[in-house]
Amino acid sequence: MNLKKINEDLKIALIENGLTEATELQLETFSPIKSGADVVIQGGKNTGKTTAMVINIIHKLKQPFQESPRALILVDDKSKVLEVLELFELYNKRNKLRVFGTHDKTDLDEDKNLISLGVDVLVGTPNKLNQMFSSAGFNVNTLQLTAFDDIDVLLKNRYESIILRLMESIQKGQRIFFCSQITERIELLADNIMKEPIFLEMEE
Template sequence: MGVAAEICDALAARGITHTFAIQELTLPIALSGTDLIGQARTGMGKTYGFGVPLLDRVFDAADVPELDGSPRGLVVVPTRELAVQVANDLAIAAAQIPVRVATILGGRDFDEQRATLRAGVDVVVGTPGRLLDLYQRKDLRLDKVSVLVLDEADEMLDLGFMPDIEKILAALSDFPHQTMLFSATMPGAIVRLARTFMTQPVHIRADSESAAPTHASTRQVIFQAHRMDKLPVLSRILQVPDRGRTIVFTRTKRTAAQTAQELADLGFHVGAVHGDLHQQAREKALQGFRDGTVPILVATDVASRGIDVEDVTHVINYQVPDDAMTYVHRIGRTGRAGNFGTAITLVGFDELHKWQAIDSELDLGQPEPPQWFSTSEEFIDKLDIPADAQDAVGPARKVAGGGVGGGGRRR
């Protein structure tokens, strides 16, 4: 496909030898320097759809100025977790080329990031607020950026980052550059942004207009669970024989911290990722989840687009999300990269109206999920719960990344 041999070899060394649809469609266009909009569902390979051509062009494109320590590539993402994930993926692909990738995000030491930029970087991956702050302080140079990527643009819109994004785009307007915008959905504000700051972009959609919003490789199980019975239900689900890496999603930070602590008290090896934790604690929990030492991650939606682990077998919605797209992004953490997964949603009796709105928008056909308890035969049979499953599985543990309020275990 015209990608530099060094990049292909680096990916092959990690077992990455075939393209996904979004990658196969975008690579030839992106490598030519054309502006493009890439649209595909979460988990379908968007990162390397823009990451491979970005690295290839920074490394060897004739129209990209020679590397001199100021950024030639800039990737803007909505969350800290996604910034870390994207930077790690780019570093893997850049392992055999002299292209330095740096991560710039909030929650980390400001002076260390300034020192990193002064030492010289070729590609920067970052969140809008910290990028703009460093630019305005003249620590981040944007005057020679040749390739700009806006990843998960719809999420940046939802999180209120559009004013910062527009300021960053305005800072790049004096230097000719390629712009790639990747998004799962295309709200009107994103379309307007593309029309303003892109030059005749090619819009590539890897799914048909009629494609279902969720992966066919993901088995969805939805049932009503009483609030007081949700923890026993969750404990038993976590004991199914074929369970691998599992993400438990909550709607609030407090519930994430509390649920992680309760699972740890029951003997499960669990990590937590939510907004009340320091960035270092969040990264520690995520790293443990990625390397398999922490098989269960309890997280708020801050992590729904920042965890790119291919072999997540189960996603459990401990609380119903606020909207349909959040549901799609949550369960998109499983059934990825050709694997099969299971997404389980526990609908509290007081959450039924919220679930029915999601069910209607996504046409899932389950407006009245069955009512199951942790002892219900239907629940046990449907999810293959072991006959000897109990609430606790061992002695209490500590939560990886910190428990309630980020301060570790607390009684």
Template sequence: MPFKKLHPNIQEELEALEIITPTPLQIKSIPVIKSGANVFCTGVENSGKTTTLILTTLHKLKCEAAGDTPRAIILVEDKERALALYDAFIIYTRHNSLRVYAGYDQLHIDMQKSEIFMGIDILISTPKTLHKLLLLNGVGTAQIKIFSIDDAEFLVQKSTYDALMAVTQSMNKCQYVVYSEKMQPKLKRLESYFMEYPKVVSA
């Protein structure tokens, strides 16, 4: 079972939350993501995509803080989604040292720079905000291990898609995982840019 092979800290949190049985999508996707492959993970609403994102991110970072610059980046559509995902992460990081930060367009960029400078492990951000941070040297990307996009349908908007293209050009080699309900043609095109030899997992 996928949960049995996750970091012990994650297993303890799942037990405390009484989450025992993985969804069909989690059974298929967690081992593939853990393998380090680039992955398109597609599934209907409530199929467990967000929980999969959280669990595999924590596992990748071994549930412990390290260094000052982020080792995981997660792109989301807007402020509402950034804060919701932040709250979801906090539930799973209560008993470990990982530092999670949520940035979004409405928060002053200088404030984000100074807060990120204090040291974080997981950065949740919108594409436009992350692009601004990179242009202003407000975030380092040298230590990024995993780069995820949550509910990636929002990338059909040209401005966010362009911001993503700009962001990924400045990334070192890392693992990419894209979550969506369906495989949109625009998402499939990411394979030409940074999703090298991706695996597609759906349920």
């Protein structure tokens, strides 16, 4: 895998799963994300956006640590939750981060009980995460990174107010948007919840 100074366990797992060459998007966004900056990334289909997100989170967190989540990923629906969990299943085998997924069909109390056992990465839909964070009293101060997969889809499906509410409670940490098109709405949201965001536009 041709990403500079990538975590060695992650590198081996990527190669074991046939990912030996990074896409242009993965290559061009690795250093900006690794730097800790807030980033808005535009990429079309087959540019490897979701894989880039998963790779960067594994690289950043490295190994299991403490009980509360250190990375939060917001996605649109159950199928996207399962897609992200599947990528972690592939590329996280050696780093062994604890990854948990929640969506509108899962049981809130059961989710909270399982998360309380310790989790590094929490993946979920906006409605369920909002429910969870408002009722469970999570320690959001441990969050190092909040990523939004397909932020354009989340905004199209009217999750903006929930996102703003969530981000008001999460004061610390890096924020990353992945989208297929950087729109004015995305730029406005980035200005609202990010610090000096970097905008990166990748072609198909």
